[in-house]
Amino acid sequence: MAEGYIEYQFKVEPLQPAVDILIAELGDAGFESFVETEAGVSAYIQKKEWHDGILDDTQILKSDEFEISYTSEAIEQTNWNVEWEKNFNAIVVDDMCSVRAPFHEKPNTKYDIIIEPKMSFGTGHHETTHMMIQHILKADLQDKSVLDMGCGTGVLAILAEMRGAKPIDAIDYDNWCYLNSLENVERNNCEHITVLEGDAQLLCGKNYDVIIANINRNILLQDLAVYAKALNSEGSLFLSGFYNEDIASIEAECERLGLKRSATLERNKWVALKFKN
Structure with a gap:
């Protein structure tokens, strides 16, 4: 079993294209889940994959074009559902496919997928x-x-x-x-x-x-x-x-x-x- 995750909360100004670049670089560093926020992005990495220099190669953090600050904390698996329900809205792709959680209303789409992704x-x-x-x-x-x-x-x-x-x-x-x-x-x-x-x-x-x-x-x-x-x-x-x-x-x-x-x-x-x- 995974032993939990480390959550990094990044505040980014201006948001774009910095958030997209940041997500790409964090993905290369081993972060595997992202939730975009009004202030920037929250990123998650497994505790077993984390190390002291995890952000050393994240070049955008060294850029003069953007102001990026962050905090980090451990987040346990059992806490994720709370975070998930706060952040997840149902989506519809091309008026054909909906992706939603069980607590969302059923939309009128040909394909209706119900998921609870937790940290996935x-x-x-x-x-x-x-x-x-x-x-x-x-x-x-x-x-x-x-x-x-x-x-x-x-x-x-x-x-x-x-x-x-x-x-x-x-x-x-x-x-x-x-x-x-x-x-x-x-x-x-x-x-x-x-x-x-x-x-x-x-x-x-x-x-x-x-x-x-x-x-x-x-x-x-x-x-x-x-x-x-x-x-x-x-x-x-x-x-x-x-x-x-x-x-x-x-x-x-x-x-x-x-x-x-x-x-x-x-x-x-x-x-x-x-x-x-």
């Missing part, structure tokens, strides 16, 4: 999750085998099943995300999703028609060869978790692996790309 990443609020939902809504997933890599809350795997995909693997290395995905899969009455705890090593010998990976640039570049090997002929690979300035390095590695970009979504400088085998 993937509420649909962040640009990357929002765009991945858009990609899934456009994709033909009927009877396609799907991998949701770095599944977080399991929201993308759940939507994939609602869109007709089966079977589906949802994988995350974080125990908290693994347990949260199990809860959300059950909550949404999914029958074709297998939730696994681990990393890309679990893909050995597996093959999929569609692979979804919303992680971060460094992990994607590290594991793209594994994804390419696991992707069936004529398969689709959806990638997000990085900025538009990272497209060149991501695309170069994909092209080296025989994958061609076929679609691009951009939202507040974040991007979500589709590649074809």
Whole structure:
């Protein structure tokens, strides 16, 4: 079990583009969950991943263009639901897919996903999750085998099943995300999703028609060869978790692996790309 998280509350002036840059750099440093606030952003990192110099390579903190201050404190798993209910509003993507908590009213959408993400990443609020939902809504997933890599809350795997995909693997290395995905899969009455705890090593010998990976640039570049090997002929690979300035390095590695970009979504400088085998 995870032993809790460290919460950093950043106050940022001016907010943009500083908040987006800060989230990207904190993601590279190991922070895995973010809640944007009126004053800036709250960021969360597992206690076991934290160390004294965790912010040393966060370059925006040294910039003269922005004023950024922060405080930090330990936050236990049992406290997260309180924070969650204070910060989470239901969202609707393209008038087709809603992502909400059980205490929200049911909207009139074709796909209604109910999650309680606790500390897990993937509420649909962040640009990357929002765009991945858009990609899934456009994709033909009927009877396609799907991998949701770095599944977080399991929201993308759940939507994939609602869109007709089966079977589906949802994988995350974080125990908290693994347990949260199990809860959300059950909550949404999914029958074709297998939730696994681990990393890309679990893909050995597996093959999929569609692979979804919303992680971060460094992990994607590290594991793209594994994804390419696991992707069936004529398969689709959806990638997000990085900025538009990272497209060149991501695309170069994909092209080296025989994958061609076929679609691009951009939202507040974040991007979500589709590649074809």
